[in-house]
Amino acid sequence: MSQMKSSSSERTSIHDMLKETSSNDNKNNVVSSVETKSVCPYSRSVPSNLNTCTSSPAILTPTTPSQNNDAAILKTSSKIENLKNWSISTYKCTKQLMFEKLGKSSRTVDAELEAQIEQLRDTQRKYSNILRLSRALTTHFYHVVQTQHALGEAFSDLAQKSPELQEEFLYNSETQRNLTKNGETLLGALNFFTSSMNTLCNKTMEDTLQSIRQYEAARIEYDAYRTDLEALTTKIDGSADLDDAQKNFEVHRQNFMKLRSEVAIKMKFLDENRIKVMHKQLLLFHNAVSAYFSGNQTALEATLKQFNIKVKTPNSSFPSWLEH
């Protein structure tokens, strides 16, 4: 039990496995050839000689589905088959993870790829922090602009009613009104920035990280079947078992290699995309912020035009990023 606990903190924990497996219950059938294209992190493959083993004879009748063409029984049988396969695979993967943790089993390591993955996770964390801060900036700045709008109105009202301080109230009113107008333009730029950062962090990067999690699961599965095969090879008897183990090993090796190559390609494209997006967004952020805070309205509007950003009508109810 204590071992179970220690593994639950892993990225690919048993809980994750259980979750992902349950949603794939009806899709996975018995793997019979290397052509299986499943990208599911845990394809529930079992040796074919286990097909006749039943742990619930009360439900599963000894007849085969083809003999009575009973669809219901076929379905039940298939479900039990899936459950069995899942149990075996979960057991194998859990054992592999435990043994890796205890140093009793070797794991396949692609140092370069793993370093890149770690780097990507770190980048996502850092960019998410920038996203969080820029959202906070947008909200606080939105409130500043709203208050400037109210102040502009209050000063204008006082300018009309205080001849003794008319000039003073007037220029303050004008300043606040100008700031409100420019502030709304800057808010447009800030909203665009946060929206793009949100897409990058929580969609683009997340998509690749999802593939990485599948790859990492396939690696454990591959190592589990590799360990099985190595254990059988050292034994002299049971050549039939060895054949099955060899087959299973090959299936999982190919799945693992496929996912590894997919991840490598995705990471390469993601990196190119990320640099492109960030270059554009950081330029926009800088130019818009600089233009606004140097009172350069023309430059601010030019920046928004350059990045095809449409500013909402003044005093729109709330920052648009809340809609995302």
Add this chain to the structure above:
Amino acid sequence: MSQMKSSSSERTSIHDMLKETSSNDNKNNVVSSVETKSVCPYSRSVPSNLNTCTSSPAILTPTTPSQNNDAAILKTSSKIENLKNWSISTYKCTKQLMFEKLGKSSRTVDAELEAQIEQLRDTQRKYSNILRLSRALTTHFYHVVQTQHALGEAFSDLAQKSPELQEEFLYNSETQRNLTKNGETLLGALNFFTSSMNTLCNKTMEDTLQSIRQYEAARIEYDAYRTDLEALTTKIDGSADLDDAQKNFEVHRQNFMKLRSEVAIKMKFLDENRIKVMHKQLLLFHNAVSAYFSGNQTALEATLKQFNIKVKTPNSSFPSWLEH
């Protein structure tokens, strides 16, 4: 009872009278001459011939204080005297207010002064709104500056760790850091503005408004005794009562005139002071805000120097106006 209720919504309600009276319990003695300097809104003056009337003979012995020199009895007697005076005055003022409301009694009106008072109350309301808005602006802007500080750090960190986007992160980091620095200077100016506005609205103006409330109470009292006198004048008998009423009328007339002249003077000085303070504060507010939002750091610092404002150390825990 319904009349009592309708008068309670008045500015100088019975509740106000009760409150102010209770705090002045031991200060007010029987008014015996027109020399009384009391500025208390409701000096509890009663005609001297009422001195021997006691509504609580069980407590007040018929002996005079000088006969037995008993300090306790003297004190009790004085307290009962005050209570009696307060009752009479409250009754008179309440009756006067009711009759004014019902159009059964005339009221002394100084149209010019009353217009000035209404104007002052309106100005205080409007300035309080400016104070509320500028406080809100300071708070929101404080949060903007704090977020800019955090963003500056985050960009700087990413600049060090992302050679591919080093330049982009660097210039954003520098911009945010500059804005943080200037923002803290502007916060100094905003705090100075809100602090001065707070003093003007809630101390200087409030002091004059307090005098106005006293003047308004004295006006009711004066009108109450004037009505009394007028009622007695129409009667032929009771020349002793008429003398007392005449005396009381004179006492309250003088108190009313004194407070009216005080209020007029205070309002004149307040107006001069208000214009001076507002001229300075509106100039500061405008110059500081304009300098900051046009990125003119030199002008911003010059403005603060001009108004002798010391800026707190960067990242001070919270806007200083919260301390007021």
